[in-house]
Amino acid sequence: MTHQDEAFLADWAVHSRFGAVPGTSGVDRQAASIADGEQRAWFARLLESHGFTVARDAIGNQFGLLELVPGAPYAVTGSHLDSQPTAGRFDGAYGVLASAHACFRVAEELRVDPTRARFNLAIVNWFNEEGSRFKPSMMGSSVFTGKMALADALATRDSQGVSVREALDALGERGDLDGLDVASYAEIHVQQGRSMEEDGVTIGLVEATWAAHKFDFRVTGAQAHSGSALMADRRDALLGAARLVVAARELVDDFAEGELHTACGELNVYPNSPVVVASEVQLLLDLRSPSAEVIARAHASLMRTIERVQRDDRVEIEIVSEHSWDQNPYPEAGVELALQVADDLGLARDRVMTVAGHDSTNMKDRVPTVMLFVPSVDGISHNLDEYTRDEDLVAGVDHLTGVVRRLAAGDLVADAGDAREREEARPI
């Protein structure tokens, strides 16, 4: 362990325990919660103690800025501090602190030799990546990149009726930073899968996101007394929804192992009373695969199931909304840059795909982007027991430092001085 590694792990010990769930190694730190606010305040002080200026934009994205080249765009690196309810302490939070330490190291180097800096440095903590309290996920980076309207995001309410605007204002976390001139972006994250651990890979070079098709279904039946109504008279929305949940799981068995992932994680019942047959159930169901062809076949099969459930159980199943994407590549130049950095450092690396979305999914559509993984023990994620070993954490910081060093020097950006290029790179 170097002195730098120890400094990182010391900060990590504090950083990763905001919103700690007693008796576990995990956290409950949903977006704009009290715990999120406490961590943001601590993180701001950490950034300032290393000479970075803290700023927030109108959707609560938190930035640490260091201007080395007056007026130049920024090489940005970051992730998110919010968590799912009762989740692991690594997801997102590791990427933010790794970004901070990578920038601290590169900043020290550039202060010694300012001629090596082509871009300024920024660390970002994106607001509400998880989307558990406020939907949709990746809200902060979506607004930043213009994919979601600020007003819509601020008006989004949680299940208690609290809006994003109210929750951020309660923490003083809405600011006046009006966009940032971004040259390039890097993000590091725990894998949330087990392939790297199994293959002995320390640095995952993320080359693509799995294809996905996500549904928001509404199943409609009719309220009835759950005891006295004749079974033949019932139109049970929860029964219809349960059949979809089971069908989604059974779809997986039609394909080779690992070809298709399906899930329903959220399901809401109305009126949800023990003596009332449900009249409406809303559920979110998704299909994911590295193969668009597999998704298409699974989609067709699911539609046939829907027809059958509608007919047999006398319910209506409506697709309230759906969105899908094909296998979505990360820019090859970023993968190559990360590969060279890993080889320079002698770190075991391999190309991997990500099943989950990340804020980099938004950023890569706007600026040259690098997405990195470190291993996750047993692939456990969105779970209090999520774990990544210290040696992998510090290797990830070392690697990200190498990436940030190159991004700050202008790598990945064809002509860093070209005004048109910079204009396109300005996300909002």
Next chain:
Amino acid sequence: MTHQDEAFLADWAVHSRFGAVPGTSGVDRQAASIADGEQRAWFARLLESHGFTVARDAIGNQFGLLELVPGAPYAVTGSHLDSQPTAGRFDGAYGVLASAHACFRVAEELRVDPTRARFNLAIVNWFNEEGSRFKPSMMGSSVFTGKMALADALATRDSQGVSVREALDALGERGDLDGLDVASYAEIHVQQGRSMEEDGVTIGLVEATWAAHKFDFRVTGAQAHSGSALMADRRDALLGAARLVVAARELVDDFAEGELHTACGELNVYPNSPVVVASEVQLLLDLRSPSAEVIARAHASLMRTIERVQRDDRVEIEIVSEHSWDQNPYPEAGVELALQVADDLGLARDRVMTVAGHDSTNMKDRVPTVMLFVPSVDGISHNLDEYTRDEDLVAGVDHLTGVVRRLAAGDLVADAGDAREREEARPI
């Protein structure tokens, strides 16, 4: 239509629209809601305008009392004014207003000829029969009959954290009536089934409650990323719960039509996030049948399904609580009394069973009890479209008036003057 019928229907038009759901003929008037409080206030004024004294006990049961025989016990009749969220306007509310008008009519007769009164008259509006906002159902009559501790009931909280005590106090609906010396009890309700309508029966003489076995299940799995976790690694609590919901419905097909009713009306998912495999689902599931043997066979089959789901889906299924009852008869003397009243009035009548529970289920274990039904069009219940025809409503009031007349005269009570009998009859 007699003048008395018109008086009832005029009050009914007002009474049944508290908590009206705009654009529908139904109501949303959960226990101790604002609408419940408004209706209680209106109902108190109605009772007082007919010379009854309004009193409330410590769990918010609302009584209209008329003392005709100083110190004598009370012939009590009533039902409940609370509703499921978005429900019909007849369930419970009809029984309370029918009880009031029956007592108004009998009171007029007894004021003319006081020698015919052996007991005093009481109308009751039981608190929280539905159990949708505060669990369990039949809370008011359970506390009144000593089946549930007052302190436990008052401490019960709704999903927003509001306690029964707080909700009742906000309406000023907790009182100091300390029990009531009850001689006998009558209740009238809409059938919530279609058999009376199909058979041309106006008055249902309820002779028994179906047998039932009710489960509160907890399905436990493990949180995981709903996209990236390998399917084989998942322990999906919502999948396990969905399999139980489907299995409960499929159980019905193992029996002859009408032999078994099953339902799951309430299901809660944790953490209920679109990108997290659920770690815990709580669901309420019940089996109902007129036959204890059918319940036993269905129960055994369900237990086999649970074993299979636990094994195949790698989840744990725990029975948090369960309660069951055999076919539960109403006292035969009450059925006979109601039959005679129907025959005297020339009303088509038949013996029926109730699938649903009623407050009379509590009262019949303590005092002589009569339970009556009027028809329900298409058996629609716990639904905004619940409907009973005016002619059936007024026939029910006529019939209940005959029943109350006999109860006030001392019918069903072996020796109305026996102090020991009265002591046993004092519910709290």
